[in-house]
Amino acid sequence: MNPADPHPPLLFSLDDHPLLVPLCRELAATPGTLETRLFPDGETYLKVVTPVAGRHCIVVANLANPNNKFLSLIFLLDTLRELGASSVGLVAPYLCYMRQDCRFHKGEAVTSRLFARMLSNHIDWLLTVDPHLHRYHSLADIYTVPSVRVEGTTALTDWLTTQSSLLLVGPDSESEQWVSRVALASGHPYVIGEKQRHGDRHVVVTLPDLSDYQDRTAVIIDDVISSGQTILKCLQAVRQQGITRVKCAAIHGIFADGVDELLLQSGLTELATCNTIPHATNCIDVTPLLVPAIQQCLGIGGNQGSGNR
Structure with missing residues (x-):
């Protein structure tokens, strides 16, 4: 990434992922600012403070134990799009919901496919590290956006x-x-x-x-x-x-x-x-592996933009 770029990508994280700081440094990217809290009834309040219009936005997310994180993540991804981000990519070093990759018993939900279908609707590209691909040839089998797999x-x-x-x-x-x-x-x-x-x-x-x-x-x-x-x-x-x-x-x-x-x-x-x-x-540290992969993602998925989805 060119440090002199007047419009470097913005990096956001809902949970202050420790990879956020080194990725910003190595990519010459700008950390984005969020305001989040819970209302008394447990619903999420989220505000994107940093202007994002016309900027490539990258969200770094910890998706371990995902059930209590997914709604907030979707709110952030979609809000970035609504505010005019030119693209929204997801860096999920650990990609959840890859275990159930077939219907082992009658009536079971194939959650890997269901999760991939939902998440694909909210992002322009996906980057992850060593996802569980036991019965899938690649992430493209279930994700409909450009997806890059890094080998940890x-x-x-x-x-x-x-x-x-x-x-x-x-x-x-x-x-x-x-x-x-x-x-x-x-x-x-x-x-x-x-x-x-x-x-x-x-x-x-x-x-x-x-x-x-x-x-x-x-x-x-x-x-x-x-x-x-x-x-x-x-x-x-x-x-x-x-x-x-x-x-x-x-x-x-x-x-x-x-x-x-x-x-x-x-x-x-x-x-x-x-x-x-x-x-x-x-x-x-997987930072040295993620940096060129993010640059690749910005090239293959960063020009799609939310308006083309």
Whole structure:
């Protein structure tokens, strides 16, 4: 982004996302000002203070635990359009509602498609980091606006490359494809576990023989830590084979029900996450990955404008 541009993009965030400041700095963008509060009956009051007419607007949103955030987000996105923004893009480093990607049982809502359909109606482009694309080829399968996916594994690989004598541990077969890529790029060996899931919080993880890696620090890596049960069972399986130095690193740390504290109490020597979801464990920065991706989005979606939708 050209620092001399008389009309740099405006960046807004409803929750003061920690990525807002570094993104403004690296993009030479201007932070937008909002006023928000709740009326006594719990309804949202929102005012966009910064003039936005004719400006490209970017909203940076934390969409973990989204149900109590979605209405305010839609109010902001649509208000920016009504006030004349030339385009409105969404940077959602963690993209919610990607889990239910098919109708597993009769009558279930396929919420990934429903959420994508709703959100697409309010934005000109979308940028996210490592969304859950288990049964979808790309975000274009469900989102109708230009969408860019950034690989957080690049930042994770850089973090692992600075360390030595590691064994990377993928908790299940679903993780093998990207764990193997991270291992090759960072120069560390890896093993993959076998997971059996009997419910949201009932998981069994079995690992191969680790006797050749007793002198290494094990690093359990995963894309998302939600309930944390997969990581917890994997940690137990690693320690049962005699490896006492065990770390964990993930792209997205949701940490439902305070499971981050439970993981550390259970023997993890370090818990590291990317700063896609604000948390005390954020020590892997995805800002360098987002900046060129945002510039790309402004090129492919930033000229559509709200009047063309």
